[in-house]
Amino acid sequence: MSDTTPTPAVPTLGRRIAAEVLGTFWLVLAGCGTAVLAATATAKDAGGSPLFVGVGYVGVALAFGLAVTTMAYGVGHVSGGHFNPAVSIGLATAGRLPWKDVPAYVVAQLVGAVAGAGVLYAVASGRPGFDASTGFATNGYGDHSPQGYGLTAVLVTEAVLTAVFVLVILGTTDLRAPQGFAPLAIGLTLTVIHLVSIPVSNTSVNPARSIAPALFAGGAALSQLWVFIVAPVVGAVVAGLLHPVVAGRQERVAAA
Numbered sequence: 001m002s003d004t005t006p007t008p009a010v011p012t013l014g015r016r017i018a019a020e021v022l023g024t025f026w027l028v029l030a031g032c033g034t035a036v037l038a039a040t041a042t043a044k045d046a047g048g049s050p051l052f053v054g055v056g057y058v059g060v061a062l063a064f065g066l067a068v069t070t071m072a073y074g075v076g077h078v079s080g081g082h083f084n085p086a087v088s089i090g091l092a093t094a095g096r097l098p099w100k101d102v103p104a105y106v107v108a109q110l111v112g113a114v115a116g117a118g119v120l121y122a123v124a125s126g127r128p129g130f131d132a133s134t135g136f137a138t139n140g141y142g143d144h145s146p147q148g149y150g151l152t153a154v155l156v157t158e159a160v161l162t163a164v165f166v167l168v169i170l171g172t173t174d175l176r177a178p179q180g181f182a183p184l185a186i187g188l189t190l191t192v193i194h195l196v197s198i199p200v201s202n203t204s205v206n207p208a209r210s211i212a213p214a215l216f217a218g219g220a221a222l223s224q225l226w227v228f229i230v231a232p233v234v235g236a237v238v239a240g241l242l243h244p245v246v247a248g249r250q251e252r253v254a255a256a
Contacts, residue, residue, distance in 0.1 A: 093240025
């Protein structure tokens, strides 16, 4: 008896692009939103004295990890759940995504990121005294690093951690890996990456995540933006070249 089970249709490029817009929108809104609105939040106790109720670095790290996990489960089966130009480039380098699709993915991710940052800006602007140039989850080095780390430290951190991130994505979405757990592993990896690197660079590993807040903040965030484009892309390409050497090549578009 022949198998009549229908083969799932490959989503159209339009649907994949829409999924990338949605996923990147949520990643920036949830992750950067936690950093801007909740990381250092204060309230007043019964006596009127300031009371710290912020979530701190750990809360921001969890927000980014949970955001990518939820959207990877939600739309990862449509587009692959990249939400990050560096990831798309790394997967294309590894042979998991056709190079011809990369420009469309990157544009979609940038659109989603800017939309997410725009919504966040509209919300954050509702607080008196808000200044996007000094507090909009931007990335930076030197005086603009959360703990004053220099350019070399930031370049190394961003390149290495992006490479690790892409390697985890490639490994967990391999057909030989346990199925169904990729979004969880990817989200946990992004959480750990933020725990390591928020003090160093405020964590990018994602050019779209860096570009969107910088457009609203301007100033140093824009002048230092090249670092958070170049370093993640370099790390992603290295991972894309390394993974097939270690694990063998798998010919399919990676999907979470």
